[in-house]
Amino acid sequence: MLSFTEENYLKALLHLTMEIEDKVEAGTNELAFYLGVKPATATDMLKKLKEKKLIQYEKYGKISLSDTGRNKAVEILRKHRLWETFLYEKLEFTWDEVHEVAEQLEHIHSPKLVDKLDKFLGYPEVDPHGDCIPNAKGELKQSFKKTLSEVETGASCKMVAVKDNTAAFLQYVSQLNLGIDTPIKVVSRQAYDGSMEIMISGATINVSQKFAENILIV
Amino acid sequence: MLSFTEENYLKALLHLTMEIEDKVEAGTNELAFYLGVKPATATDMLKKLKEKKLIQYEKYGKISLSDTGRNKAVEILRKHRLWETFLYEKLEFTWDEVHEVAEQLEHIHSPKLVDKLDKFLGYPEVDPHGDCIPNAKGELKQSFKKTLSEVETGASCKMVAVKDNTAAFLQYVSQLNLGIDTPIKVVSRQAYDGSMEIMISGATINVSQKFAENILIV
DNA sequence: TAAAATTGTTAGGTTAGTCTAATTGTTATA
DNA sequence: TATAACAATTAGACTAACCTAACAATTTTA
Ligand SMILES: [Mn+2]
Ligand SMILES: [Mn+2]
Ligand SMILES: [Mn+2]
Ligand SMILES: [Mn+2]
Numbered sequence: 001m002l003s004f005t006e007e008n009y010l011k012a013l014l015h016l017t018m019e020i021e022d023k024v025e026a027g028t029n030e031l032a033f034y035l036g037v038k039p040a041t042a043t044d045m046l047k048k049l050k051e052k053k054l055i056q057y058e059k060y061g062k063i064s065l066s067d068t069g070r071n072k073a074v075e076i077l078r079k080h081r082l083w084e085t086f087l088y089e090k091l092e093f094t095w096d097e098v099h100e101v102a103e104q105l106e107h108i109h110s111p112k113l114v115d116k117l118d119k120f121l122g123y124p125e126v127d128p129h130g131d132c133i134p135n136a137k138g139e140l141k142q143s144f145k146k147t148l149s150e151v152e153t154g155a156s157c158k159m160v161a162v163k164d165n166t167a168a169f170l171q172y173v174s175q176l177n178l179g180i181d182t183p184i185k186v187v188s189r190q191a192y193d194g195s196m197e198i199m200i201s202g203a204t205i206n207v208s209q210k211f212a213e214n215i216l217i218v
Numbered sequence: 219m220l221s222f223t224e225e226n227y228l229k230a231l232l233h234l235t236m237e238i239e240d241k242v243e244a245g246t247n248e249l250a251f252y253l254g255v256k257p258a259t260a261t262d263m264l265k266k267l268k269e270k271k272l273i274q275y276e277k278y279g280k281i282s283l284s285d286t287g288r289n290k291a292v293e294i295l296r297k298h299r300l301w302e303t304f305l306y307e308k309l310e311f312t313w314d315e316v317h318e319v320a321e322q323l324e325h326i327h328s329p330k331l332v333d334k335l336d337k338f339l340g341y342p343e344v345d346p347h348g349d350c351i352p353n354a355k356g357e358l359k360q361s362f363k364k365t366l367s368e369v370e371t372g373a374s375c376k377m378v379a380v381k382d383n384t385a386a387f388l389q390y391v392s393q394l395n396l397g398i399d400t401p402i403k404v405v406s407r408q409a410y411d412g413s414m415e416i417m418i419s420g421a422t423i424n425v426s427q428k429f430a431e432n433i434l435i436v
Numbered sequence: 437t438a439a440a441a442t443t444g445t446t447a448g449g450t451t452a453g454t455c456t457a458a459t460t461g462t463t464a465t466a
Numbered sequence: 467t468a469t470a471a472c473a474a475t476t477a478g479a480c481t482a483a484c485c486t487a488a489c490a491a492t493t494t495t496a
Contacts, residue, residue: 003452003453028473029473029474038454038456039473039475040455040457040475040476040477041453041454042474044453044454045452059461060474090338091338092334093330097330101326104326104327108319108323112311112315112319113309113319116310120308120309223483245444246443246444247442247444256485256486257445258445258446258484258485258486259483259485261444262483263483277445277491278444278445278490279444
């Protein structure tokens, strides 16, 4: 049985090696920074995870998940996203509130609970942030979606997910009347700073490039 | 913020000081045994809990919860029983399966989650084992119920709760077609070992004194 | 009431997960 | 290619939660 902490390291590694299309490795400092611990701490844990055959790793080398490690990590991601969906769909949580609580709930050990929760929710495919929920077999539909910042000026698209899951960002998005499935039209763009004018259900608003890079569209 | 372990000590103390009508104190060995740790370990924790003003305790003396400690403990009990109810009512768990998972879920920190869960469940008053669920104000309806073993021969009663929450006991009870609200009639009794013959919906069965002592009735 | 039994504490160790400071290995750059 | 910058590891410490073994206090009981 994995500890709370070990699970978090595996989940972090899955995140770091899934972010960018063909990135499959992570570094010690990168991992430590992501988890908010010191590199020395991460090194200790990496030795343990290697010992348990959950990662591939050599001293001074890059880190990648083993098949077992990846499966564990995907299982945790599945739980995380199912719980987020539960909180959002059944308990009236807003999409900026679910993540924090799901960070705790994802560590509950009970295969039956996960399956029953999945069933209770009607086998959802995406969580409140538009992220894919891995299925019971541990299959994760990996899609590298385009961001709003990549949409051509004048073109239209539809928001399908968000990249940033912080409460501050999510609240800002909601405040703009923007949500999953909202149609967006890119009206104009500033070459200077990449900010853009977008149209959401009739209203035109101005958003920064940083903002646009965190809205995933189709 | 209390740790997982500190919460378990407080919960154990609440249990031990609530069991019997006017018992309000517990001993170190008793506590350690209940938690499955060594007395030396419990002593360490007792010092810490005293330091945090969660218990009243003097070296070589008896232990009791302070008001703050009791409130924390009741809050955990509330979460435990709400989660058991959720698993039973919404996720098709059986009453012998809920406790184990609730032992984990009771440590999730989120006031909003507890309140929303309570609302989602329709503000239940009892859990699947017939135990009272403390309300949002932390009020716990304390009732010292009679056990089946105390019912006079020939008299009838109704099962309202169980005292033992182990899977083995609960499965046995279910197997006997016995559950919350089932009417029971005490047919006869053996003076020798306290075993009794009881009638449940027409069928007569024989149960041990130990069994009867764990069925709470009204 | 003194000895025995029971109950509880202390001392000293272990492991997991964290830290800082010092050091070593790798990569980039002048 | 030598050196500077960066990335990663090691050594040594700390805390929380546990342990065993030894000891001390309290309670029981003969
Ligand atoms: Mn999340
Ligand atoms: Mn999400
Ligand atoms: Mn329970
Ligand atoms: Mn219960």
